[in-house]
Amino acid sequence: MDEKIKEEQSISESSAEIVPECCGDNEECECEQNNEIEVLNSKIAELEDRYLRANADFDNMKRRLEKEKMQAISYAHEVFARDLLPVIDSLEMAILAGGNSDVESGELLSKVKEGLELTIEQFRKAFEKHGVELVDIEGTFDPNFHEAVMQLESDEKKSGEILQVFQKGYKIKERILRPAMVSIVK
Missing domain, CATH: 1.20.5 (Single alpha-helices involved in coiled-coils or other helix-helix interfaces)
Incomplete structure (x- = not known):
């Protein structure tokens, strides 16, 4: 039984520790709470202001980059x-x-x-x-770079080889601007 009494006393003592310090004087407790609320409100206002400024900076940068992109395209x-x-x-x-x-x-x-x-x-x-280059016309016909407009017989070249060039082809880097118009051997 003594153990139960000791246990109840320790519980009541620990619950007394949970009670806030300012419970004795309600005016002081409310004043401290108001100060904490003011501090938190000012921090919230500061963070909102920082957020709005960062968002505005982002929007300005986005508009400026879009304008620069359009100018780069226009004057490419x-x-x-x-x-x-x-x-x-x-x-x-x-x-x-x-x-x-x-x-x-x-x-x-x-x-x-x-x-x-x-x-x-x-x-x-x-x-x-x-970076604009002539399309290579030596060797065999390649439909990626050449356009066959005629097929002719020839003893000089093998079947599928380019025989004659009617119009030169051009490419920029690896993209075709205009295929070479050629005749090929049957």
């Missing part, structure tokens, strides 16, 4: 176009030189041919600089 070919300007200049000079009547027709034809060759070389350099 600017460098390529700038590299083709000398080619246009060369062609215009050839036209002006052709209008000059002081030169004999044979000599004029020779100069025009030379100018066109130089202009074509400028085109090739500009294309090469931007």
Whole structure:
């Protein structure tokens, strides 16, 4: 029995420890609770403000990146176009030189041919600089890079090989811009 009494006393003592310290004076307890509430409310307000600012920064960054993306798309070919300007200049000079009547027709034809060759070389350099290449036409027909417009008999080449090129093909990196139009051996 003594054990039961001791157990009840220890339970009542431990429950007395759970009671808040400020229970003696209700005004002090309410004041401390109000202070804690104010502190928590200010922390909530601060966190809300930080959240709103972070969200606004994110929205601004998203809009700015979208604008930069649209500008990049709009001006993606600017460098390529700038590299083709000398080619246009060369062609215009050839036209002006052709209008000059002081030169004999044979000599004029020779100069025009030379100018066109130089202009074509400028085109090739500009294309090469931007990853535009000729489609390889040596060897066998590849439907990924070639378009067969004719099939002919030939003793010189094997069946399926390219015999003649009607129009050169071009690719940019590994993507076809235009397939080569070819004739192949039957």
